[in-house]
Amino acid sequence: DADVTQTPRNRITKTGKRIMLECSQTKGHDRMYWYRQDPGLGLQLIYYSFDVKDINKGEISDGYSVSRQAQAKFSLSLESAIPNQTALYFCATSDNMNTEAFFGQGTRLTVV
Amino acid sequence: TQLLEQSPQFLSIQEGENLTVYCNSSSVFSSLQWYRQEPGEGPVLLVTVVTGGEVKKLKRLTFQFGDARKDSSLHITAAQPGDTGLYLCADNYGQNFVFGPGTRLSVLP
Numbered sequence: 001d002a003d004v005t006q007t008p009r010n011r012i013t014k015t016g017k018r019i020m021l022e023c024s025q026t027k028g029h030d031r032m033y034w035y036r037q038d039p040g041l042g043l044q045l046i047y048y049s050f051d052v053k054d055i056n057k058g059e060i061s062d063g064y065s066v067s068r069q070a071q072a073k074f075s076l077s078l079e080s081a082i083p084n085q086t087a088l089y090f091c092a093t094s095d096n097m098n099t100e101a102f103f104g105q106g107t108r109l110t111v112v
Numbered sequence: 113t114q115l116l117e118q119s120p121q122f123l124s125i126q127e128g129e130n131l132t133v134y135c136n137s138s139s140v141f142s143s144l145q146w147y148r149q150e151p152g153e154g155p156v157l158l159v160t161v162v163t164g165g166e167v168k169k170l171k172r173l174t175f176q177f178g179d180a181r182k183d184s185s186l187h188i189t190a191a192q193p194g195d196t197g198l199y200l201c202a203d204n205y206g207q208n209f210v211f212g213p214g215t216r217l218s219v220l221p
Contacts, residue, residue: 004154033208033209035211040121040213041213042116042200042211042212042213042214043155043200043209043211045208045209048208058208059113090154092154092209094204094209098204098205098207098208098209099160099204100145100157100160101145101147101155101157101202101204101209103154103155103156104154105152105153106152106153106154
């Protein structure tokens with residue numbers, strides 16, 4: 001089994017719908033991240049969490065929210081999806097020294 | 113805000129050729145990481161370099177960190193189709209990881 005698991009892998013949704021992307025990890029890491037990847041823009045940080053009670057905005061948090069349900073689970077929500085949120089979304093974890101970022105396989109989201 | 117630039121954006125070469133890709137930062141790196149992302153997968157760490165002037169080798173891949181710790185290069189010798197992917201540089205400066213836009217490499221058989 002993968003160390004970082006994202007569900008769903010692919011999702012098509014309509015404009016205005018609420019959608020949740022889920023991430024779970026077996027690495028035992030405290031730090032978890034949500035990134036968005038668009039062609040030519042690299043990975044942009046949406047939100048990050050350093051423990052269950054800690055939530056921080058990244059550079060592109062508008063239109064998104066997150067929940068850290070447990071050390072192993074970090075979910076990303078789009079309250080009212082819009083077409084320019086169509087992208088590849090990645091969850092990642094790291095240890096407290098940021099030694100390495102471990103990524104899930106990504107969720108390809110299309111908003112129509 | 114730190115900005116990372118990578119060049120070239122795209123590179124398509126024949127199997128067996130050599131290539132170099134570059135990463136530049138607007139500020140000094142805390143430590144520089146190179147990741148490779150294959151189609152349909154998340155990025156995977158290749159190497160971390162910390163000291164200015166440092167050179168690390170990973171089989172056919174050679175990573176060099178600039179003396180001023182603001183730039184890096186990745187050289188691949190005798191590229192193979194399995195090297196195809198998106199190469200990302202990143203700075204892990206303690207709180208977060210900052211990623212460059214990547215170089216998309218295609219190695220044709």
